Amino acid sequence: NTTTNSYCSSVESWSYISFIISMHALNYLLGLPLNSYVMLVLFTGGRRLDPCDVFTVNQAAAEIFLLLMAPFYLALNFICEMWLNPVLGLILGTGMSVRAMLQCCVCLERYLAVVHPITYLRFRPLRYRVTLCVIAWTISLACGVVCMMTFPFIPNQVFSVFYFVFMSGSIFACVSIRSALRHPGPGEGTADRATDDRAKKRAYHVVLVNLITFLVQNTPIAVVFGALSTLPFPSTEMLPLCVSSLT
Numbered sequence: 001n002t003t004t005n006s007y008c009s010s011v012e013s014w015s016y017i018s019f020i021i022s023m024h025a026l027n028y029l030l031g032l033p034l035n036s037y038v039m040l041v042l043f044t045g046g047r048r049l050d051p052c053d054v055f056t057v058n059q060a061a062a063e064i065f066l067l068l069m070a071p072f073y074l075a076l077n078f079i080c081e082m083w084l085n086p087v088l089g090l091i092l093g094t095g096m097s098v099r100a101m102l103q104c105c106v107c108l109e110r111y112l113a114v115v116h117p118i119t120y121l122r123f124r125p126l127r128y129r130v131t132l133c134v135i136a137w138t139i140s141l142a143c144g145v146v147c148m149m150t151f152p153f154i155p156n157q158v159f160s161v162f163y164f165v166f167m168s169g170s171i172f173a174c175v176s177i178r179s180a181l182r183h184p185g186p187g188e189g190t191a192d193r194a195t196d197d198r199a200k201k202r203a204y205h206v207v208l209v210n211l212i213t214f215l216v217q218n219t220p221i222a223v224v225f226g227a228l229s230t231l232p233f234p235s236t237e238m239l240p241l242c243v244s245s246l247t
Contacts, residue, residue, distance in 0.1 A: 032067055035060040054129040055106045058136070062102060066095035089151025094137075094144030096159065101136040104166040107207045111173035114180050170211045177207055 039060045069091040072084050109129075112120040181201065 035063045086148045089147035090144040093147030097143040098140035107170040107173040
């Protein structure tokens, strides 16, 4: 009985480790080339960087930054070096926060462009987007420092609140743009309206894709984080799955 239980436990352990490694490998094979290609196209296209591309570049950088977590995490599991905990905490906290913030920024930018075009034109210059990205990275780095000091225990419920706020902003932008499509402004001619509708539809699709991406990437981890305090087992047992699902 003891031998059988030990064997079953060993098989389950190796299956679990293989699953985690496979998830990280898949993330690297898909995420790293794709995001690197996005940055390469935007920076080597022989053209000046468009203000609308600023958030895209930063989103790609955030995804690549999160991918840095995998080798440290695998090293921590296999060689059990505790000094890797702060590094993992910094990458995890910063990457989670900045990815959610940038997705929300894209949605709110499209919202301004469609619903408040005059305000959007006022803040269209590149410097405003760069400033917003710097603020997002600074706040995220502060979150990363907090996680660095507490890892492997992380402020689960705080991150759940952050996700709820960013998700609410994205949903608000999506609903507002959809409403603007259904109820065009007064005095719009037929030709102008057709052009505006195409632009609004593109903005709506951008916001919708960002919202769906946000939900797919962040909802599972936010739900787990919010429920960790009520689970009957230690939060560290769920951490590997949480980390793997983020990248």
